[in-house]
Amino acid sequence: MREREEVKSLKAIVLAAGDGTRFKPFTDHNPKPLLPLLGLTLIERILLAAKKAGIRDFVVVLGYKGERVRDFLGDGRRYGIRIEYVENRDWHRGNGTSLLAAESAVKDEEHFVVMMADHVFEPDLLRKALALQPRGRDSVLCVDRDLSGIADLQDATKVHTEGGFIVQIDKRLKHFDAVDTGFFIFSHEIFDALRAADTGHALTLTAGVKRLAERRLIRVVDVTGFFWIDVDRPELLGVAESRLLKTLSKSTDGVVSRWLNRPISTRLTRFLVRTPLSPDTVTAISFMIAVASGILFAVGHLVWAGLLAQFASVIDGVDGEIARLKFRETRLGAFVDSLLDRYGDSAIVLGMSTWAYLSTGNAWTLLLGMAVLAGAPMSMLAKEKFRAITGRDYPIEQAEGWLRYIPDSRDARLFIIMLGGLFGAVIPALVLLAVLTHGKTVWRMYRLAGLLDAPAV
């Protein structure tokens, strides 16, 4: 049994031969797959997203200025993948000829993925398709049923589906219920279909797919809701950027993070991702900004201190955003980030407490700072312990009831600190933080009692 069968990972053919005439003058010097998009070229983004979905072996079909793509990507080792190249001298006749050119490169595969070098997507889209595991002569096409979300519907290839199969496919279909996303899993039937459709003139992939559709050989995978975009015209590069940046918000983002930090951090990321700045460097910068905020609090520059605290909170999102956009997430980064965040918070509270003492001469204000420090880890602790004990995720609705709308996560704490700095209300901010974190902890223990009150056996 060959290795790739053992790991059930398919080979993927990437069609990268076209000349992208609409992208002139860029394409006078470079082929379209090398267009930059948020710090990576289009084709790097396609390869790395597919890698994240589990694919390791790629066949890249080259045509227009193909040697530039080959020189740029190399054998794929620096991306942790393997790339073979196939040249299609017929590329000007259409992408059907490009797929035909790759036939011998997948002769040992029963099925293989086909994707376009200019269709940007999120890994989960491909994961869903790969989960289907087609058999025998069946092929699979990923379709999107949310027609209002298609960036360029007029130019899109429409499909008409029936009972889970494609029955019609064409750019000019009148009646259609979904759109071809350009992500396929094919059996070798596609090669015969393409040869049968070849008249010696233009030969599109769609022409081959049409013949398979007539024979009910193409199943549908519905990937509605997953991010993908066909970067077909220069204007769509900007759309692709915006949508990619939108995918960076997390469902776990707190209120402040969602409405204040993310809008700012993604704008910063949009700029910084084009620089060689590494995510780890940004993590270190965020920590140092927090320390600077603490020092400014201690010496009484409250407004600047407050603004820096909030800025540290914003930058805290940027490292992860850059890492995700560039497919450079590391476990080390996530680990160090979570520990440095904690230290940054402590530095700020230390600075606030120092100023509270110096400005009032009352040492007991320092005990207030202690109460805040004692409360800061309790939220995280309660959640991690719940997970460790039950093996389930922390059930925020059940555990917190309506109090979940009163945030005590890091973004909210740093926002309160900023307000404290801006309005010169450092002691009220400390009191609020102490009440918030300890109050929510007691509330959580009370609510979770009902959830956990069963024998562990």
Added chain:
Amino acid sequence: MREREEVKSLKAIVLAAGDGTRFKPFTDHNPKPLLPLLGLTLIERILLAAKKAGIRDFVVVLGYKGERVRDFLGDGRRYGIRIEYVENRDWHRGNGTSLLAAESAVKDEEHFVVMMADHVFEPDLLRKALALQPRGRDSVLCVDRDLSGIADLQDATKVHTEGGFIVQIDKRLKHFDAVDTGFFIFSHEIFDALRAADTGHALTLTAGVKRLAERRLIRVVDVTGFFWIDVDRPELLGVAESRLLKTLSKSTDGVVSRWLNRPISTRLTRFLVRTPLSPDTVTAISFMIAVASGILFAVGHLVWAGLLAQFASVIDGVDGEIARLKFRETRLGAFVDSLLDRYGDSAIVLGMSTWAYLSTGNAWTLLLGMAVLAGAPMSMLAKEKFRAITGRDYPIEQAEGWLRYIPDSRDARLFIIMLGGLFGAVIPALVLLAVLTHGKTVWRMYRLAGLLDAPAV
């Protein structure tokens, strides 16, 4: 398909008919299964340990003063199990007749567990036996090969094994390589074997097992190293107590916990487990002792404060010990315990800092307290984050190197605090705690960098 087949849980027969003559005068009024052992009766301990190993349906064979056992246990609902009773009027002829009496109660089972009401054991022993899943006519006997660990070797039933089967079994075997632990999984062959062995006089279970052994129908499961004891004579009750208490130490116990806290806490537990005191109450008491320690520190009663801190640390073990001994572990208990521990620690550090300030008049000592509070959660945080990110347990050797011998866990921190109190060295104790926790955190980040420095993908 019946429910118990779906969950693959066997029925268990508990032989509880004997009169335990050696336990006179106790057994004048009560049968031996109702002997108390660390807060539970012998038979409760057997039933609950088996429940923890996954068994839910029990058949208890009664004989001598059987109605007392039945009145005491009821239908098992309050233990979360189901109990049927079988009466053996022939009990004085030996435990072979007791098993025969239970035949109709297991007529629908292909295999069933048999255990003795006076053989105390840890659940993992039975789990190992149940994992074997015997088939067809095969039966299974759990044997112990560590002959030096048997509490009463002379009185034990010896076995001679060959190639994974019992070939000889008798109390008076000259050549033997293991001991019968009294835990069986039988097929119905045992009933025919017992009938064949029945001469109308004494009929022991061993007589039936002998016949199966001759036909190579009894496989061996080696449970050497697991705790079990046959409480056959009154003196052995004390041995059983000591050994049960020894099973309470955890492999995760810190140095102070292992050598100081456990020896004290298990002695307390030995006493407290006989009272109706609940584990949750003990958790609350431990927390209140910590708060009291903090208050005493604040007002300058350093020696008492230090001793109370250490006492809180000891009591922190007792709640879990009582819960485990009485099979009353709850997820809620574990959750609340971990949160209250943290609050107790904070209260003590707050008290120490207050005294440091009051006794020196130097408010900056309070910043020292803050440094300790900021450092306290970092050890736990690093471990939980590592687990969350990698899905693996925190690798203490790789992550800490030789520094793992310098403890910063809760038991060690409270021990340092006690020393600080005893020697009036509160500020040095705070400095040591701050250096210890922050130093180890930085060290951990540095060491884990090597372990985690691989792409997440």
